[in-house]
Amino acid sequence: MKKLALGIDIGGTNTKFGFVDEEGNGYAENSFLTHDDRSFDDFLGQLDKEIKKAEKEVNYLFELIGIGIGAPNGNYLRGTIEYPTNLKWKGVTPFVEKFKRYFDVPMFMTNDANAAAMGEMIFGGAKGMKDFIVITLGTGLGSGIVSNGQIIYGHDGFAGELGHTLVNVFGRECGCGRRGCLETYVSASGIKRTVYKLLADYVDDSELRNIPFDELSAEMITNAAIRKDTIAIRAFEYTGRILGMKLADTIVHFSPEAIFLTGGLVNAGDYLLKPTRQYLDENMMPIYKKNPPKLLTSGLLQKNVAVLGASSMVWNEAAG
Template identity: 55%
Template structure:
């Protein structure tokens, strides 16, 4: 009896790293989560070494559960500041690595199977194309709304990487050159307004400008989360609803600009803020159409991710390596 082919999907986040073994149909057979950073402060080089030790231990323990019936064919990773061309993680802003880490080649040597990496938004786009609502689409955009704003552009069926591997940074287009400071070092980036972090800043600006009551007045800035704002909006909190409207206006504006450049079939929103449902989707669609160049009006679908459950990021990472294996059978 032949063994089931699986790949290891890895999503490296600023706090936790998620892993899962996924078959060709997108079934996650076994999954786990581990801390990305060491629990005690160490230097960047030691941080990477300790991360790899935890990764190997976790992955090996997971595979032991399915090794009798499965064979590992490759490793796909969604990582911050991932360079697809070089297989490197380069100066990730939310990790204490502070160096260029050739992560793909390290894992290839350790496990003896092909490995590939890209940023988490590109991985999400590949996941949508292989397992989600973008099945059959060849031109679309995925926007991830988490702590920051990521984006993955699919053009003619392939991820758009650009000359250096870092193309498609929608989160760092400028919406206000005299606006909010961004973690990337620029001022007024879209991410500083449209993300879980950005909407927190918007809420506190609105609380300062208005006197009406809001359940969020009793929460400190450090304690407030995007999930709390979403829940408040769903309960009818006017400040939360206005914050989502302002967020949607800026997102719709920049999506309209993006459509003029890429003419996608659909734009797919992914991440925690989409739980606000109509409070995010309805005004975003309204503003996108309002700012849209006439030739593109009413042509572009605005959708929510079709990947559900706890392992969505792992599915995206696994889709990357399945895509590589399909494109290059010699691997």
């Protein structure tokens, strides 16, 4: 009987899920509104129903060998969602403990960036690598770190929060309560803030001058850059400079073989990658230059990374 893993990605807006085979092929992928203003138990009830409906769509017999779940502040060690900023369920939600009542299979929970890193290792560009980092550039900046073939979770499961390394102690306010964190500069929301800073600093004409802050998106900034809007191009240079310099620091911690970038901001391609590479090279400690880490985009950009990544935790365990 064919074996399948179930991957679930819980986001602030949508919850996506799908079955994934050993080769990374997806089956019966679906999604529904997370609707986290209802109770967590109600959410779990719907999740169970949606999955059981989808199971029938897989048109052959299969064995469900496990479930992987990616969620904001998902804790691998405890199977919990803890104090998420992007979900309305407060405090600590014992996800795995409660979901075991519905499915009696091995379950693995982590955050979306760790799931993306595992997906990259099992199905993507990091196949065969033992030391690499995945940086997700979405609303925030997430990171999943693999060292010696294992995700680094740390003693309480919250390692790998590179979005909260310090860029500037007097810098931008961060959702975490501090100032100057990397993700306030390098992320979809960070580059919006940078565009507004540049619109204040410079007098260049820009199509971005007509867009209110709350309507501005990373996609609009990318499209403006493609149309040679100097403010947009400068915003990517500013973002890439800060990212490149911080990655030089990341390297002295982990000495990775590669750093993979993923998330919406990566669609800007060389507008972002070129300055990032330049400032990474310029700031890299000489000892690493003999065998420098590669800066790459994710090998899963065209796929349902979140579901694939969540399911890959199951396949990683199955591989022993």
